[in-house]
Amino acid sequence: MPNDALAVDAAASGTANAPQQGGKRSALWREIKGLFWVLLAVLLFHSFVAKPFYIPSESMMPVLLKGDRLVVSKYPYGWSWVSPSFHLFPQVGGRLFGRLPERGDVVIVTPPGAREDYIKRVIGLPGDTLEVRGGRLILNGQQVRREVRPDAMIPLDPNAPCGIEFIGFQVEGADGKRYCRLPIVRETLPNGATYDTIDVGASPGDDYGPVRVPANHVFLMGDNRDRSADSRFETGAGVNGLGGPVPWENIGGRAEFITFSLDGTTSLFNPLSWFGALRPDRAGASLRVHKRV
Numbered sequence: 001m002p003n004d005a006l007a008v009d010a011a012a013s014g015t016a017n018a019p020q021q022g023g024k025r026s027a028l029w030r031e032i033k034g035l036f037w038v039l040l041a042v043l044l045f046h047s048f049v050a051k052p053f054y055i056p057s058e059s060m061m062p063v064l065l066k067g068d069r070l071v072v073s074k075y076p077y078g079w080s081w082v083s084p085s086f087h088l089f090p091q092v093g094g095r096l097f098g099r100l101p102e103r104g105d106v107v108i109v110t111p112p113g114a115r116e117d118y119i120k121r122v123i124g125l126p127g128d129t130l131e132v133r134g135g136r137l138i139l140n141g142q143q144v145r146r147e148v149r150p151d152a153m154i155p156l157d158p159n160a161p162c163g164i165e166f167i168g169f170q171v172e173g174a175d176g177k178r179y180c181r182l183p184i185v186r187e188t189l190p191n192g193a194t195y196d197t198i199d200v201g202a203s204p205g206d207d208y209g210p211v212r213v214p215a216n217h218v219f220l221m222g223d224n225r226d227r228s229a230d231s232r233f234e235t236g237a238g239v240n241g242l243g244g245p246v247p248w249e250n251i252g253g254r255a256e257f258i259t260f261s262l263d264g265t266t267s268l269f270n271p272l273s274w275f276g277a278l279r280p281d282r283a284g285a286s287l288r289v290h291k292r293v
Contacts, residue, residue: 047084048074052259053108053119058160059222059229060119062152062184062196063106067159068261068282072108072253077101080249082110082117093216095249100125101218104193104289106255109220111235111242117252120230121195124219124245131209132232135199135225137187138210149184149196156180158264165227166200192291198224205232217245255287 045051055068064070074083078098081089087110101107101122108117124130129140137144154160155177162170162180171181188194203226213219220242222228233241261282267273 043085046074048079050074050256051085051253053117053255055119058165058227059224060106060121061198061224061227062154062182063223063287064119064258065154065160065261065279065282067264067279068258070258070287071256073256074253076254077107077248077251080251082250082252087115093247093249098248100248101251101254102193102289103189103191104195104291106287106289107220108252108255109242109246110250110252111240112246112250113235118220118229118242119255120220120222120228120242122218123189123221123231124213126213126215126217128213128219129210130213130219131211132205133207135202135206137221139190142190144190145188147186147188149186152180152182152184152196152198154180154182159262169200188292193289194292195223195289198226200226203227205230208232211244213245216248218248218251219245257287258282258285 050071050073053070053072055064055066055070058066076099078095080095080098081087081092091112103122103125105122106119107122108119110117123137124139131138136146153171153173154162156162156170156179160180162178166180166182169180169182171179173179182198183200184196185199186194186196205225205228211219219231221230221232229239229241231242231244231246233239233243235241235243261279262274262277263279264277265273266277
């Protein structure tokens with residue numbers, strides 16, 4: 001074949017391949033843009049509407065167990081620097097469309113000077129005087145109403161092992177299974193909000209205050225009163241408390257309901273274990289406070 005014919009064939013081949021390469025690059029760019037907008041939509045939803053939350057500790061037992069997954073709504077109290085899913089913004093005061101929580105609400109909170117989220121219950125509002133004496137909660141000079149309830153029977157599993165902090169509370173149930181049998185005290189706040197707490201005996205947080213809750217602050221406590229780093233304790237390593245009443249802009253949202261719960265036996269590379277680890281009786285449980293009339 002003559003050289004000029006080869007040149008024509010090569011030029012034609014190059015012309016045919018160019019649109020194909022351009023089409024591939026265009027398709028890849030469309031995929032990247034599509035993925036970007038999806039991720040941005042998810043991030044905005046998580047930051048300003050609702051997000052999932054994982055319970056990593058036992059501080060809110062018996063209402064919440066380690067391994068619970070729940071939904072936290074972001075909008076009930078307005079938005080602040082903690083609203084975005086990643087706390088990258090400076091810690092500034094104030095809220096946009098802000099509204100204070102109600103007593104008894106279960107909320108997520110970022111401790112002052114920190115970036116991680118805790119989950120606690122709102123006990124005191126601005127202007128309240130709060131103290132604890134011998135484990136009894138006193139609000140504005142009046143002991144909060146208490147009622148001893150039947151013990152909680154929490155099945156033992158890797159996420160609820162009834163470990164060293166509950167020595168002596170392991171029992172065998174009538175079904176032959178092992179349980180953590182914990183004493184329950186039900187509290188009722190002045191607005192009628194009622195919830196169960198665990199009281200296993202004397203602990204460092206049993207005597208506290210009195211303190212007055214400043215304006216635009218809330219006082220938070222865990223339901224597992226003897227095992228909760230909350231507003232009764234200082235911030236920082238070794239204690240990891242909330243350092244007293246917390247600025248309301250540190251409240252990230254309100255806990256709504258449990259989506260599902262895992263007992264800690266899952267294996268990442270064994271999908272069959274994911275179903276066996278489910279605690280079916282916990283899915284769908286509401287976390288909105290019950291109020292007595």
